[in-house]
Amino acid sequence: MGAAPVPLPGETLRAVAEAVLPAELGDDGRERAVAAFERWCEGLEPVAELSHPYLVPETRYSGPDPRPGWAAQLEGLDKECMSRHGVSLAGLDTAGRRKLLEQPLEGAGPGLGSPANGGHVAAALMAHFYSSPVATDLCYGVTIAKQQCRGLEGAGARPAMGAQP
Amino acid sequence: MTRVVESDVCIIGGGITAAMVAERLAERTSATITVIEAGGRTASLEERAGTRARMLAYGENPFPNDHIPDQTGTGEMYRQMVVGGSAMHWGGAVPRYSPEDFRLRSLYGVGFDWPISFDDIEPYYQEAEERIGVAGEQGPPDCDPRSKPYPMPPLPLSYNLARMREWTERAEVPFWTQPWARNTEPYRGRNVCERCDTCAVCPTGAKYTPDFAFDRLLADGRIGLVDRTLVRRLELEPGSDRIAVAHALDRAAPGDPVEFHAGTFVVAAGHAWSSHLLLLSATGRFPDGLANRTGNLGRYMTGHWYVSGYINLPMRLYPGIFANNSLLSHRFASPGPLDRYLRHDLRLWESGVGRQPRLRDDDGRLLWGDEIMADWRTRTESGATARIRAYYDVIPDGDSRLTLDAARTNSLGDPMPRIDYRAAQATLDLESHTRDTITGRFEHLARAADGTVRSTSGSRLFEHPGGGCRMGDDPATSVVDRWGRTHDHENLFVVGAPTIVSSGCANGTLTFCALSLMAAEEIGREMPA
Numbered sequence: 042m043g044a045a046p047v048p049l050p051g052e053t054l055r056a057v058a059e060a061v062l063p064a065e066l067g068d069d070g071r072e073r074a075v076a077a078f079e080r081w082c083e084g085l086e087p088v089a090e091l092s093h094p095y096l097v098p099e100t101r102y103s104g105p106d107p108r109p110g111w112a113a114q115l116e117g118l119d120k121e122c123m124s125r126h127g128v129s130l131a132g133l134d135t136a137g138r139r140k141l142l143e144q145p146l147e148g149a150g151p152g153l154g155s156p157a158n159g160g161h162v163a164a165a166l167m168a169h170f171y172s173s174p175v176a177t178d179l180c181y182g183v184t185i186a187k188q189q190c191r192g193l194e195g196a197g198a199r200p201a202m203g204a205q206p
Numbered sequence: 207m208t209r210v211v212e213s214d215v216c217i218i219g220g221g222i223t224a225a226m227v228a229e230r231l232a233e234r235t236s237a238t239i240t241v242i243e244a245g246g247r248t249a250s251l252e253e254r255a256g257t258r259a260r261m262l263a264y265g266e267n268p269f270p271n272d273h274i275p276d277q278t279g280t281g282e283m284y285r286q287m288v289v290g291g292s293a294m295h296w297g298g299a300v301p302r303y304s305p306e307d308f309r310l311r312s313l314y315g316v317g318f319d320w321p322i323s324f325d326d327i328e329p330y331y332q333e334a335e336e337r338i339g340v341a342g343e344q345g346p347p348d349c350d351p352r353s354k355p356y357p358m359p360p361l362p363l364s365y366n367l368a369r370m371r372e373w374t375e376r377a378e379v380p381f382w383t384q385p386w387a388r389n390t391e392p393y394r395g396r397n398v399c400e401r402c403d404t405c406a407v408c409p410t411g412a413k414y415t416p417d418f419a420f421d422r423l424l425a426d427g428r429i430g431l432v433d434r435t436l437v438r439r440l441e442l443e444p445g446s447d448r449i450a451v452a453h454a455l456d457r458a459a460p461g462d463p464v465e466f467h468a469g470t471f472v473v474a475a476g477h478a479w480s481s482h483l484l485l486l487s488a489t490g491r492f493p494d495g496l497a498n499r500t501g502n503l504g505r506y507m508t509g510h511w512y513v514s515g516y517i518n519l520p521m522r523l524y525p526g527i528f529a530n531n532s533l534l535s536h537r538f539a540s541p542g543p544l545d546r547y548l549r550h551d552l553r554l555w556e557s558g559v560g561r562q563p564r565l566r567d568d569d570g571r572l573l574w575g576d577e578i579m580a581d582w583r584t585r586t587e588s589g590a591t592a593r594i595r596a597y598y599d600v601i602p603d604g605d606s607r608l609t610l611d612a613a614r615t616n617s618l619g620d621p622m623p624r625i626d627y628r629a630a631q632a633t634l635d636l637e638s639h640t641r642d643t644i645t646g647r648f649e650h651l652a653r654a655a656d657g658t659v660r661s662t663s664g665s666r667l668f669e670h671p672g673g674g675c676r677m678g679d680d681p682a683t684s685v686v687d688r689w690g691r692t693h694d695h696e697n698l699f700v701v702g703a704p705t706i707v708s709s710g711c712a713n714g715t716l717t718f719c720a721l722s723l724m725a726a727e728e729i730g731r732e733m734p735a
């Protein structure tokens with residue numbers, strides 16, 4: 042266990058989430074996505090031993106701790122917003138927030154990658170959400186519940202319609 | 207002070223092949239059995255839900271402490287050294303080899319014949335399937351021969367795989383459900399598969415892992431399991447070619463050497479460490495390693511290569527329903543007469559490739575909020591992707607070798623293994639024909655669905671590796687006989703992967719287990735009932 046994780050500034054993180062996560066999630070769905078990301082951040086162990094790739098005789102480790110950098114990015118965004126627009130990020134409209142995020146996300150994509158890959162906290166938040174079973178179900182409009190232990194029964198049926206965010 | 211452990215049978219290695227030998231001998235003889243495993247214990251069944259959650263969230267190894275930091279080699283090798291071996295992590299796909307695999311030279315004029323036929327090994331396949339607990343579907347008998355039904359009904363086809371099977375039927379290529387080492391019914395005290403879809407670590411115990419077998423044998427008092435103990439050398443009886451002692455190091459008490467004395471020694475240390483131990487045990491009369499009078503030890507290291515691809519299908523599928531089930535075909539592993547040699551299997555999976563959420567569209571524009579979801583939906587509604595892979599047979603080469611690497615030693619100063627895999631010239635000569643033909647078959651399949659092949663790639667990773675102690679009737683060209691008994695030492699057996707003659711075009715572990723059970727039958731003949 043390393044040092045206690047640096048908590049991310051919650052209000053700014055939520056302001057980012059409003060700008061980058063789908064609006065169709067609604068306030069509750071978005072809050073659940075942000076809280077899940079925060080829990081994920083809390084549990085993250087930097088330089089942890091990773092699953093061994095098939096037939097690779099060496100051990101692999103995850104990268105350094107991205108959280109201090111993410112906390113600094115959020116603080117920086119807020120300061121920049123303050124100095125440019127005179128309001129905190131949460132006080133800015135969605136279009137303005139996206140404008141501010143464009144430059145930090147310049148090198149990101151085209152794929153979403155893995156949330157732990159470092160990079161920008163906004164990309165990590167999106168990667169975390171879009172890799173979730175919730176996002177998959179929302180996309181397909183059905184309940185697939187990927188990687189949930191679901192029993193063998195029902196595997197052969199078309200998944201039930203109507204996934205809720 | 208030296209600790210001495212005595213038993214009738216000493217099994218070196220604690221993976222799946224060791225579990226097969228230990229279980230059969232324990233059931234059918236009254237022999238005392240010691241299993242020695244270099245690694246320790248890893249996550250128990252109760253701990254696996256927790257390690258699974260971390261694997262899903264962070265990609266972490268779900269089996270902590272499953273390897274020995276300074277004990278590793280160069281070349282394709284499993285990292286796992288742990289009670290249960292690499293089958294703690296395995297996916298549990300357990301096809302049999304095809305009858306043709308055992309008669310390549312006679313049937314096709316390439317490679318080598320095995321000293322055994324499919325009919326010889328078939329009862330042991332069945333026994334391995336019963337010990338492991340295999341759920342499978344009988345394929346067409348001409349490409350999936352078996353004398354008895356699978357122990358359990360197959361895993362159900364997901365909605366996705368059922369639609370894909372309808373498509374392959376239009377292409378007139380028979381596919382059936384992959385046999386798996388996963389329970390579809392309660393089996394030997396283990397649970398039914400819950401479709402968690404993380405088979406690398408199964409939180410329910412539905413996937414067979416060898417620790418279950420060891421735990422049962424330990425509870426019944428039928429074996430001694432000495433873990434965290436690395437065998438460093440085998441020693442001969444004075445004036446004889448029989449093995450007398452396995453010298454080992456207790457990794458928890460490195461100052462106190464351990465000697466294992468036994469009437470019969472079984473090396474079940476996997477495809478890399480088995481030859482390695484015999485090479486390390488070189489001694490006066492066997493200067494190039496035990497069981498190596500004819501210089502075959504460490505040679506003919508082998509595995510299969512593959513061509514894989516993704517196929518765009520104009521149908522609506524829902525990836526994630528059951529990613530860890532797949533369709534299998536052995537039609538082209540049993541191809542009948544051939545002008546040019548090519549045998550391969552085919553596997554099909556659901557896939558999300560090319561239809562994942564993304565941050566930028568095709569023009570490189572950043573997508574925000576609802577745009578990502580809309581873009582993702584459009585790409586999933588316009589069709590689906592199937593993943594396809596063909597393992598093909600690689601002809602082993604005598605210079606495909608495992609050697610001792612003086613440049614890389616463990617903390618004890620022992621040289622580590624180095625594997626320089628090579629394919630025989632015959633395989634290299636056939637490679638473009640192989641790839642073109644397989645790609646053509648992918649295209650044929652795609653056309654039957656009005657789909658397209660979106661990408662293909664080839665791999666030269668030697669998958670499901672084996673060799674190094676290959677079996678044969680002739681000591682001049684082999685290390686062990688058909689029972690795994692070394693030609694040079696009457697009480698020394700090598701079992702499983704190291705003894706294969708060729709690696710076919712199917713996942714190998716069921717064959718390694720069947721071969722181990724054959725060896726256990728022979729060993730058992732010399733043991734008290």
Ligand SMILES: Cc1cc2nc3c(=O)[nH]c(=O)nc-3n(C[C@H](O)[C@H](O)[C@H](O)COP(=O)(O)OP(=O)(O)OC[C@H]3O[C@@H](n4cnc5c(N)ncnc54)[C@H](O)[C@@H]3O)c2cc1C
Pocket residue numbers: 095096218219220221222223224242243244245284286287288289290291292293294295296297298299300406435436437438474475476477479480483670702703713714715716718
């Ligand atoms: C991620 C993954 C997925 C896989 N999926 C499949 C699959 O779906 N189907 C399939 O057929 N195969 C699969 N395999 C391969 C399969 O796991 C192996 O073929 C099989 O487990 C090999 O068993 P084994 O007993 O021969 O050797 P191992 O599992 O390697 O066990 C040998 C044991 O011997 C011990 N040992 C070695 N040297 C010594 C020594 N000197 N002293 C004491 N102990 C020693 C080692 O520590 C090790 O634990 C997979 C493997 C991996 C890693």
